[in-house]
Amino acid sequence: MRRRRIYNPLTELLAAVLLVVLVLVVNRWEFSLAVLVLVVVPAVVSSGRPRQIGLAVAVVAGPLLLSSLLLHGLFYPEGSTVLADLGPARVTAEGLSFAALMGLRMSVFTGVLLTAAMTLEVPELLATMTHRGWNRKLVFVVGSAVGLIPHVALRARQITRAQQARGLVVGRGPLARLRALLTVTTPLVIGLLVDASERNHMLGARGFSSTVARTSYLPDTDTPGQRIARRVMLAVTAVFSTAWLILPVVTG
Amino acid sequence: MISIESTSFAYDDGAPLLVGVTLAVQPGEYVVVAGASASGKTTLARLLAGQTGADAGAVFRGAVTLDGETIRFDGAPTDPRIDPAAWSARVGFVAQGAWGQLSMMSASVGEEIAFGPSNLGVPTDQLRSLVADVAAALTLTPLLNHDPRRLSGGQLQRTVIAAAMAQRPAVLVLDEPFQGLDDDSAQDVADALEVLRGAGTAIVVCEPMLPRAAPEGARVLALADGRPVFDGLLTDARGAGLRRYGIGTAGDPPRLDPASDPTGPHGRELVTLRGVGFSYPSGRRGDDRSACLAGVDLSLHAGEIVALRGSNGSGKSTLLQHLNGLCRADAGSVSLAGVPILRQPTGALAACVGFLFQDTDQQLFERTVLREVSYGPFAAGHRRDDAVRRASEALERVGLGALEEAHPYELGFVQRRLVALASIIATGPAVWALDEPTAGLDDPARTLLAALVTAHARGGGAVVLATHDEAFARAVAHRSVRLEGGRIMPEDHPSV
Ligand SMILES: Nc1ncnc2c1ncn2[C@@H]1O[C@H](COP(=O)(O)OP(=O)(O)OP(=O)(O)O)[C@@H](O)[C@H]1O
Numbered sequence: 012m013r014r015r016r017i018y019n020p021l022t023e024l025l026a027a028v029l030l031v032v033l034v035l036v037v038n039r040w041e042f043s044l045a046v047l048v049l050v051v052v053p054a055v056v057s058s059g060r061p062r063q064i065g066l067a068v069a070v071v072a073g074p075l076l077l078s079s080l081l082l083h084g085l086f087y088p089e090g091s092t093v094l095a096d097l098g099p100a101r102v103t104a105e106g107l108s109f110a111a112l113m114g115l116r117m118s119v120f121t122g123v124l125l126t127a128a129m130t131l132e133v134p135e136l137l138a139t140m141t142h143r144g145w146n147r148k149l150v151f152v153v154g155s156a157v158g159l160i161p162h163v164a165l166r167a168r169q170i171t172r173a174q175q176a177r178g179l180v181v182g183r184g185p186l187a188r189l190r191a192l193l194t195v196t197t198p199l200v201i202g203l204l205v206d207a208s209e210r211n212h213m214l215g216a217r218g219f220s221s222t223v224a225r226t227s228y229l230p231d232t233d234t235p236g237q238r239i240a241r242r243v244m245l246a247v248t249a250v251f252s253t254a255w256l257i258l259p260v261v262t263g
Numbered sequence: 264m265i266s267i268e269s270t271s272f273a274y275d276d277g278a279p280l281l282v283g284v285t286l287a288v289q290p291g292e293y294v295v296v297a298g299a300s301a302s303g304k305t306t307l308a309r310l311l312a313g314q315t316g317a318d319a320g321a322v323f324r325g326a327v328t329l330d331g332e333t334i335r336f337d338g339a340p341t342d343p344r345i346d347p348a349a350w351s352a353r354v355g356f357v358a359q360g361a362w363g364q365l366s367m368m369s370a371s372v373g374e375e376i377a378f379g380p381s382n383l384g385v386p387t388d389q390l391r392s393l394v395a396d397v398a399a400a401l402t403l404t405p406l407l408n409h410d411p412r413r414l415s416g417g418q419l420q421r422t423v424i425a426a427a428m429a430q431r432p433a434v435l436v437l438d439e440p441f442q443g444l445d446d447d448s449a450q451d452v453a454d455a456l457e458v459l460r461g462a463g464t465a466i467v468v469c470e471p472m473l474p475r476a477a478p479e480g481a482r483v484l485a486l487a488d489g490r491p492v493f494d495g496l497l498t499d500a501r502g503a504g505l506r507r508y509g510i511g512t513a514g515d516p517p518r519l520d521p522a523s524d525p526t527g528p529h530g531r532e533l534v535t536l537r538g539v540g541f542s543y544p545s546g547r548r549g550d551d552r553s554a555c556l557a558g559v560d561l562s563l564h565a566g567e568i569v570a571l572r573g574s575n576g577s578g579k580s581t582l583l584q585h586l587n588g589l590c591r592a593d594a595g596s597v598s599l600a601g602v603p604i605l606r607q608p609t610g611a612l613a614a615c616v617g618f619l620f621q622d623t624d625q626q627l628f629e630r631t632v633l634r635e636v637s638y639g640p641f642a643a644g645h646r647r648d649d650a651v652r653r654a655s656e657a658l659e660r661v662g663l664g665a666l667e668e669a670h671p672y673e674l675g676f677v678q679r680r681l682v683a684l685a686s687i688i689a690t691g692p693a694v695w696a697l698d699e700p701t702a703g704l705d706d707p708a709r710t711l712l713a714a715l716v717t718a719h720a721r722g723g724g725a726v727v728l729a730t731h732d733e734a735f736a737r738a739v740a741h742r743s744v745r746l747e748g749g750r751i752m753p754e755d756h757p758s759v
């Protein structure tokens with residue numbers, strides 16, 4: 012069962028994006044770690060689908076982390092405290108800490124964005140944007156992009172089922188599941204590429220690209236309070252980021 | 264109202280289609296475009312829907328006229344593009360394959376039906392009554408709050424049709440809309456189309472066979488190999504000998520080779536279901552975890568063909584998925600050749616049970632037809648070259664030997680269906696579980712299917728097929744089992 016939704020999806024999406032901005036601006040590992048422990052992990056755990064999100068984060072962030080560790084851990088040019096000399100490669104303390112910083116940031120990014128994307132109520136998001144009278148093109152772009160996520164998930168599930176019905180044995184452990192995920196990748200990508208143009212036609216045939224103001228079947232779940240909250244969040248982040256970036260320059 | 268004059272149409276480097284085809288449809292007219300597989304009817308439907316395929320490298324020469332405005336195409340890159348938004352405001356289109364029609368931006372059937380009109384700016388209060396009306400006409404009202412991704416095949420098909428009807432188009436083009444519908448639903452759809460037609464909507468329906476029933480004055484354009492072979496009233500089409508073009512009449516029994524008369528059950532019990540109960544995990548909105556199957560008993564012996572009948576949403580597909588482990592019973596037991604299905608992985612059962620999905624697009628996933636068909640035998644433990652040999656043989660048997668290197672997505676609907684069937688044959692399981700195997704097939708393919716099924720039973724296999732095709736069930740099956748509301752009903756036609 013999914014968690015009960017408290018905030019409007021637009022508020023959640025904005026919060027996720029602003030969090031990513033903050034992590035970028037406040038370029039400190041302590042901050043990234045705090046966000047990871049205090050925000051990302053609780054969000055994933057309470058999302059109602061921690062396993063799927065965890066797996067998705069692992070699949071996306073894992074290779075990035077590994078390559079960052081190899082690259083910076085072994086070949087960090089400014090590193091002076093050498094921990095191990097491996098000929099052309101040197102393991103330096105500076106390199107390792109830089110790799111840790113980058114890794115933390117990447118984990119936060121993927122964690123925040125994937126959790127938001129995978130728990131987002133696409134219909135409600137579209138309805139909110141429609142009720143707020145957002146630009147039609149923007150609704151189209153955001154709608155087709157986030158509508159793609161459930162489409163991909165469904166497609167992946169169908170392909171695994173088809174493969175299993177034809178003899179693919181999927182074990183129960185996490186490793187076996189990861190392997191199943193990999194066998195689904197190639198057909199999934201091909202299928203999605205084939206679908207893409209079909210989906211475009213379908214959305215076109217249903218008038219999604221039309222330019223008249225869109226209306227919504229769903230009632231507006233957005234509240235004035237949340238609208239204010241979104242503006243405040245945006246303003247606070249903007250002011251804070253500016254201050255954070257400018258103060259050190261001004262004070263020298 | 265809408266008309267097409269096609270000189271020719273060609274996909275990438277395929278043979279020319281729609282050579283010298285003209286079609287004009289007036290308001291309130293009902294036109295059936297009939298044609299066997301690869302005759303070009305889906306291409307014609309797409310053209311009417313404003314999809315000229317130019318973005319995919321197809322070349323169309325001809326003209327399309329809508330409301331007196333003619334657009335000409337010379338097959339050149341400078342050809343005009345049709346604006347899908349403007350076109351869709353006047354022409355509604357239900358393409359084949361209901362899954363691909365879902366917007367994936369709706370959490371409920373109601374929103375899905377409202378998606379088109381809300382894009383066209385219909386005010387919210389009108390939107391609500393529009394959805395309520397269309398849903399009532401297609402008996403979708405009880406499903407309005409369901410997740411459109413969790414419907415039975417027939418329920419989904421009705422949802423997609425309702426969504427197109429809700430756009431209130433001046434022209435409605437439907438590619439095989441009755442596929443997978445039970446008799447009552449098909450009647451509901453036909454009635455709703457009649458109401459639209461009465462209000463002046465022009466209706467074009469593509470079918471692989473001539474319909475058994477159609478409104479009076481219905482016209483037929485029959486296509487074969489991309490050329491028109493008949494244009495006239497449906498009543499005249501029936502006597503026009505269209506069978507030589509592979510166009511049969513829906514509801515006719517398949518022609519069976521008399522020598523291939525199925526022998527009937529003659530061996531051990533291959534499938535046993537005892538008191539099977541199952542419910543789907545409840546969706547986000549539906550908090551009711553209502554039972555989908557309850558107390559289902561079924562047994563299937565070697566040599567036996569059983570037809571599983573029942574209305575849309577009665578649980579046929581769910582029941583079939585218990586045979587190969589895609590669904591696991593909450594109560595009761597399922598055994599294959601005496602071995603109970605417990606916690607074995609689904610993939611391990613594929614060697615015993617071959618499964619044909621209701622929706623072919625859910626079944627095919629490989630890059631070439633040969634790879635697709637050899638996937639099963641390879642997974643079942645055959646050596647690679649052995650698997651390929653078995654795949655080639657299976658493709659020969661379904662008549663697709665020449666298409667080994669084709670991409671499954673490039674094939675037409677019927678061919679994809681046959682590829683899926685070949686993938687079962689190549690693996691060689693004793694039990695075939697076929698979900699709506701005849702839906703959307705043309706006459707030659709349906710006849711071929713009847714022959715393959717009976718041959719499999721004669722060879723000691725067993726077949727259970729969920730179907731709405733009564734004539735097929737009568738001709739091929741030894742007995743039929745009726746499912747209603749997830750329970751087996753006492754059979755009231757012992758003759759079947
Ligand atoms: N994935 C799913 N999640 C939840 N409910 C489902 C799911 N698939 C089907 N159902 C529901 O279970 C019931 C039985 O569906 P099923 O697909 O077995 O019907 P069916 O007899 O095959 O119908 P059809 O003739 O339309 O194919 C329906 O009420 C359907 O809405």
Ligand SMILES: [Mg+2]
Pocket residue numbers: 415416417579580581621698729
């Ligand atoms: Mg079904």
